[in-house]
Amino acid sequence: MPQNDSNKERPIEEPGFLRSIGLPPPGELLPLGYLYLLILGISSESIHFGLLGVNVLDYSNALDVLLSPIALITGNLAVLLVVVLVPLFLWPYLMLVRKLAHRKPTEKNARLREVPIGRTWLPMCAVALIAAFLGLGIGQGAAKRDDLQAGELDANTRLTFGDGEVIDAYVVGINSGYVFYVEPDATEVTISPIADNIQSLQALPDDD
Numbered sequence: 001m002p003q004n005d006s007n008k009e010r011p012i013e014e015p016g017f018l019r020s021i022g023l024p025p026p027g028e029l030l031p032l033g034y035l036y037l038l039i040l041g042i043s044s045e046s047i048h049f050g051l052l053g054v055n056v057l058d059y060s061n062a063l064d065v066l067l068s069p070i071a072l073i074t075g076n077l078a079v080l081l082v083v084v085l086v087p088l089f090l091w092p093y094l095m096l097v098r099k100l101a102h103r104k105p106t107e108k109n110a111r112l113r114e115v116p117i118g119r120t121w122l123p124m125c126a127v128a129l130i131a132a133f134l135g136l137g138i139g140q141g142a143a144k145r146d147d148l149q150a151g152e153l154d155a156n157t158r159l160t161f162g163d164g165e166v167i168d169a170y171v172v173g174i175n176s177g178y179v180f181y182v183e184p185d186a187t188e189v190t191i192s193p194i195a196d197n198i199q200s201l202q203a204l205p206d207d208d
Contacts (some may be wrong), residue, residue: 022116034069040129041069044137045173051141052148052172052189054180059191064175072133082132087125094121144172148189153182158202159192168204 018025024032042057045068049056057065073080094117101109112120147153155168159181169181172189179198180189192198 018118020116022118022120023122036126037069037073037129038066040133041072044072044133047134047137048141048144049173049180049189051138051145054172054189054191056173056175056180059178059180060175061177064177072136076136079132079136082128086128086132087121090121090124090128091117094124148182149187151185151187155184156204157181158204159198160200160202161192162197162199171201174201 018029023029042065045056060068073083098112098117101112105113144153153170155170157169157171159167159169159171159179161167167181167183169183169190172180172182174180174194177195178191178193179201180191182189
């Protein structure tokens with residue numbers, strides 16, 4: 001009689017490379033990573049605009065929210081460098097520290113020696129990203145708030161409206177539906193819809 005396949009011993013599956021170093025598989029890591037960046041992007045933008053007296057989420061649609069981390073990373077060199085370079089440098093740094101810990105094992109470095117390196121690397125990357133995103137939102141928002149209150153935001157964009165009106169203003173930000181700008185000598189942000197209202201936006205040359 002033929003043997004029942006269900007009685008055969010199934011080979012034990014070996015953990016993948018990522019799991020062997022303490023990281024989740026790509027199917028889990030990538031969605032969770034983007035969700036984390038999404039939360040950081042929303043938080044950074046909310047803090048930035050909130051310091052200027054604007055609740056940016058009231059003027060954002062789903063696409064603006066989903067693209068907020070990408071826009072923030074690609075629009076700011078400092079954040080881009082943190083997102084790319086910090087994870088790259090942390091890994092060899094932790095490898096070196098782990099190697100030194102194995103040479104001189106103590107109770108204090110027991111976890112570093114025994115736990116897969118990915119479980120240390122991932123939280124450290126998360127902390128670095130929090131510092132970069134929230135630091136950017138707070139730092140830029142506070143600086144612009146002070147300049148706004150002092151009336152020192154110089155125009156950086158020429159806005160041409162559908163009725164022919166032209167305004168040179170400082171543009172704080174733009175999303176898919178609205179432009180946020182400060183007119184000369186104004187102390188608050190003006191919000192204008194783009195559709196059927198603004199004809200063109202032209203960057204002005206720096207005075208420097």
